[in-house]
Amino acid sequence: MNKPVEEINRHTIAVLVDNESGVLARVVGLFSGRGYNIESLTVAEVDPRENLSRITIVTSGTAMIIEQIKNQLRRLVPVHKVHDLTIEGPHVSRELALIKVNATGEKRVESLRIADIFRARAIDSTNESFVFEVVGATEKVDAFVKLMEPLGLTDVSRTGVVAIARGPNPI
Amino acid sequence: MAHHDTLTGAEILLKALVDQGVEVIFGYPGGAVLPIYDELFKQNRLRHVLVRHEQAAVHAAEGYARSTGKVGCVLVTSGPGATNAVTGLADAQCDSVPLVCLTGQVPTHLIGNDAFQEADITGITRPCTKHNYLVKDVNLLAKTVHEAFHVARSGRPGPVLIDLPKDVIQNRGEYMPPSKVKSKYKPQVKGDLKAIEKAVDMIAHAKRPIFYVGGGVINSGPAACQLLTQFVRMTGFPCTLTLMGLGAFPGSDPLFLGMLGMHGTVEANMAMHDCDLMINIGARFDDRVTGKLDGFAPKSKKIHVDIDPSSINKNVAVDLAVVGDCAHILEDMIKVWKAKQCRTDEKAIKTWWTQIEKWRDVNCLAFENSNRLIKPQYAIQRIYELTRHRNPYICTEVGQHQMWAAQHLRFDLPHHWLTSGGLGTMGYGLPAAMGVQMAHPESLVIDIAGESSIQMNIQEMATLVQHRLPVKIVILNNQYMGMVRQWQELIHGGRYSESHMIHHPDFVKLAEAFGAVGLRAEKPEEVDGVIKEMMAVDRPVIVEMRTDASENVFPMIMPGMAHNEMVLGPEDKSRDNPGSEQDGMVLV
Ligand SMILES: Cc1cc2nc3c(=O)[nH]c(=O)nc-3n(C[C@H](O)[C@H](O)[C@H](O)COP(=O)(O)OP(=O)(O)OC[C@H]3O[C@@H](n4cnc5c(N)ncnc54)[C@H](O)[C@@H]3O)c2cc1C
Ligand SMILES: Cc1ncc(C[n+]2csc(CCOP(=O)(O)OP(=O)(O)O)c2C)c(N)n1
Numbered sequence: 119m120n121k122p123v124e125e126i127n128r129h130t131i132a133v134l135v136d137n138e139s140g141v142l143a144r145v146v147g148l149f150s151g152r153g154y155n156i157e158s159l160t161v162a163e164v165d166p167r168e169n170l171s172r173i174t175i176v177t178s179g180t181a182m183i184i185e186q187i188k189n190q191l192r193r194l195v196p197v198h199k200v201h202d203l204t205i206e207g208p209h210v211s212r213e214l215a216l217i218k219v220n221a222t223g224e225k226r227v228e229s230l231r232i233a234d235i236f237r238a239r240a241i242d243s244t245n246e247s248f249v250f251e252v253v254g255a256t257e258k259v260d261a262f263v264k265l266m267e268p269l270g271l272t273d274v275s276r277t278g279v280v281a282i283a284r285g286p287n288p289i
Numbered sequence: 290m291a292h293h294d295t296l297t298g299a300e301i302l303l304k305a306l307v308d309q310g311v312e313v314i315f316g317y318p319g320g321a322v323l324p325i326y327d328e329l330f331k332q333n334r335l336r337h338v339l340v341r342h343e344q345a346a347v348h349a350a351e352g353y354a355r356s357t358g359k360v361g362c363v364l365v366t367s368g369p370g371a372t373n374a375v376t377g378l379a380d381a382q383c384d385s386v387p388l389v390c391l392t393g394q395v396p397t398h399l400i401g402n403d404a405f406q407e408a409d410i411t412g413i414t415r416p417c418t419k420h421n422y423l424v425k426d427v428n429l430l431a432k433t434v435h436e437a438f439h440v441a442r443s444g445r446p447g448p449v450l451i452d453l454p455k456d457v458i459q460n461r462g463e464y465m466p467p468s469k470v471k472s473k474y475k476p477q478v479k480g481d482l483k484a485i486e487k488a489v490d491m492i493a494h495a496k497r498p499i500f501y502v503g504g505g506v507i508n509s510g511p512a513a514c515q516l517l518t519q520f521v522r523m524t525g526f527p528c529t530l531t532l533m534g535l536g537a538f539p540g541s542d543p544l545f546l547g548m549l550g551m552h553g554t555v556e557a558n559m560a561m562h563d564c565d566l567m568i569n570i571g572a573r574f575d576d577r578v579t580g581k582l583d584g585f586a587p588k589s590k591k592i593h594v595d596i597d598p599s600s601i602n603k604n605v606a607v608d609l610a611v612v613g614d615c616a617h618i619l620e621d622m623i624k625v626w627k628a629k630q631c632r633t634d635e636k637a638i639k640t641w642w643t644q645i646e647k648w649r650d651v652n653c654l655a656f657e658n659s660n661r662l663i664k665p666q667y668a669i670q671r672i673y674e675l676t677r678h679r680n681p682y683i684c685t686e687v688g689q690h691q692m693w694a695a696q697h698l699r700f701d702l703p704h705h706w707l708t709s710g711g712l713g714t715m716g717y718g719l720p721a722a723m724g725v726q727m728a729h730p731e732s733l734v735i736d737i738a739g740e741s742s743i744q745m746n747i748q749e750m751a752t753l754v755q756h757r758l759p760v761k762i763v764i765l766n767n768q769y770m771g772m773v774r775q776w777q778e779l780i781h782g783g784r785y786s787e788s789h790m791i792h793h794p795d796f797v798k799l800a801e802a803f804g805a806v807g808l809r810a811e812k813p814e815e816v817d818g819v820i821k822e823m824m825a826v827d828r829p830v831i832v833e834m835r836t837d838a839s840e841n842v843f844p845m846i847m848p849g850m851a852h853n854e855m856v857l858g859p860e861d862k863s864r865d866n867p868g869s870e871q872d873g874m875v876l877v
């Protein structure tokens with residue numbers, strides 16, 4: 119078969135949902151049940167008065183799959199808005215990571231030097247360890263983690279991506 | 290602490306059901322729902338049909354819903370009662386049938402404790418319901434029930450489950466009438482006018498068009514079916530229907546090409562393959578319909594009208610989508626067509642019909658009749674001829690008999706054909722027929738069955754007898770799981786692995802054991818007699834017809850093949866090279 123190879127792209131999707139039990143299971147179940155992949159998923163309540171939570175999903179697929187994903191999300195009864203930030207215009211996205219590095223001597227110093235370049239803060243320290251907090255685009259966090267590997271990286275905790283459109287308008 | 294303006298949860302529930310227009314509940318009791326059954330006992334607004342297995346309660350509610358356009362209602366207990374209902378819910382989800390299923394649950398304080406007869410039924414049914422609820426507060430009960438009915442019937446219909454912990458139905462709380470409930474769930478029904486104008490323009494310019502119409506038009510209701518018929522006739526274009534769409538357009542109209550797809554007619558499939566414009570109204574490009582996607586209608590532009598945006602561009606990319614309810618959209622299409630005084634390209638359409646008539650002349654549904662053995666196609670044709678004056682409701686089980694029924698029966702009215710298409714659930718037909726007969730007590734209701742399928746819910750014979758539901762079951766007994774045997778013959782080298790049920794019950798005696806009537810035909814000349822006798826009896830009847838065991842369903846698009854690669858019959862040479870199951874990834 120010589121089908122044209124369809125391009126696979128990464129999309130960041132913002133979903134506004136009722137903050138009720140089971141809603142996250144519905145969203146996650148939709149992805150696993152239909153074989154879509156989730157690269158990152160974050161969720162938290164954003165509007166206590168209206169009882170709404172916002173889910174940010176980073177996923178990848180062909181244009182047809184991404185359209186399917188958005189339409190399948192819109193079908194869920196507690197889902198109110200689905201916005202594809204990647205195609206709707208410029209947006210900013212950030213991730214926060216907490217990174218534990220166990221090191222002494224020269225490696226310890228080097229880890230601090232790199233943290234400085236990445237504007238990461240040390241938020242916990244012992245004689246043989248640091249916990250760094252780094253905020254930025256996924257690629258930046260990836261790069262920081264990679265640089266810490268040879269210096270004694272022992273534990274990583276990442277929030278996953280949160281994103282928002284640039285400019286004055288809400289989703 | 291009984292208070293004069295509060296009600297128990299059970300009372301609230303029944304009041305809400307009555308306010309939602311429920312007349313019949315299909316159900317089965319158990320510990321967790323006893324307070325509800327106690328309330329049912331005290332009233333006479335709601336009738337209850339006591340099934341013999343919870344799966345059958347759901348199929349019966351499906352039959353009720355599909356034949357009336359109303360929401361079907363089911364009530365079962367927690368744990369095993371709820372899990373038994375799952376197959377029915379999955380069936381309703383696949384075929385877009387509006388249902389509300391009420392399940393009992395252990396009291397809220399025991400949830401999560403592996404309590405007796407506890408099952409996480411909202412978790413289990415999340416992927417096979419349109420939506421589900423766990424009610425934790427009696428004061429939210431009425432609101433939840435009203436919203437559940439709204440969700441079940443709005444947009445693309447589907448099953449909704451409400452899980453009811455026992456304490457919630459025993460506690461006292463406030464009732465809320467439907468008028469007070471504001472749901473945020475509001476699917477789009479009106480289609481975009483710009484898109485509709487564009488569609489009309491494409492239709493007016495088409496040279497080789499075809500209407501490909503599905504269950505969505507049936508879902509929308511009789512008005513949609515009438516508008517569709519009007520529009521198709523205005524254009525004079527050919528129209529084909531999916532298995533779920535049969536009845537949406539009159540089967541006796543010369544513009545009708547028969548069903549399309551794996552077991553569709555030559556004229557429908559060839560016209561789909563060669564068309565330059567496909568007008569899909571309420572059909573979902575199912576893989577049983579499209580065959581190999583690479584070879585699907587390669588020369589066509591496609592218009593797709595559907596209420597569910599996720600049906601659009603799912604399997605097949607289309608050129609123009611119109612999202613909304615097909616009745617509204619068809620109405621607008623007709624308006625625009627008239628306002629713009631559109632005309633079709635008559636010359637091209639005439640040439641197109643000349644070509645279609647050539648395909649029709651193949652007479653692909655013809656079969657060699659026998660005067661020794663009952664051919665299943667002959668049996669179906671005789672059922673059709675002898676019952677059509679009574680406009681029967683026809684249900685089926687799943688298998689070859691289902692396909693022969695779809696090919697050889699003609700439906701001029703919608704909502705008279707009930708079959709399990711998407712899930713293909715053996716055991717659907719008998720309980721579905723039960724639900725139809727409850728809704729239409731005076732009508733002739735027939736279940737066309739296979740001897741294997743019927744055994745999946747045969748226990749419901751007792752329900753038929755208890756509730757005096759005179760459903761007629763015609764079993765085409767070919768001794769095999771015929772559809773499985775057919776695939777084994779054509780694709781697996783004739784190795785009939787476990788498709789032969791060597792032992793079957795004596796169906797006549799079985800009918801009698803249940804208190805119903807049993808009849809049997811073994812020769813072609815006995816067929817008319819048993820059909821007439823079955824119609825004359827005002828009780829449930831099983832008619833067993835011993836049919837030719839070797840017959841297969843043709844035409845057939847083999848897995849992995851395209852519409853123009855049909856196998857026409859046992860002598861057709863193209864079957865020597867069928868696609869492997871892997872290519873097509875289609876299941877029996
Ligand atoms: C043994 C076996 C063999 C089969 N062989 C065939 C075959 O040869 N040919 C065949 O056609 N099928 C066959 N089927 C059935 C097949 O599997 C599918 O169930 C069927 O084709 C789907 O029909 P449909 O496209 O009409 O969609 P449905 O499942 O009826 O879906 C309806 C569509 O309409 C939309 N809709 C709902 N309400 C509205 C509304 N108000 N307005 C607009 N749109 C609406 C829905 O969103 C959905 O997209 C077979 C099944 C079995 C078990
Ligand atoms: C619940 C269920 N189990 C298995 C299947 C797979 N299956 C499809 S058709 C069929 C055989 C049906 O046999 P029968 O009812 O005798 O009908 P026939 O094909 O012989 O007309 C089977 C096993 C199914 N569709 N449903």
Ligand SMILES: [Mg+2]
Nearest residue numbers: 739740769771
């Ligand atoms: Mg059989």
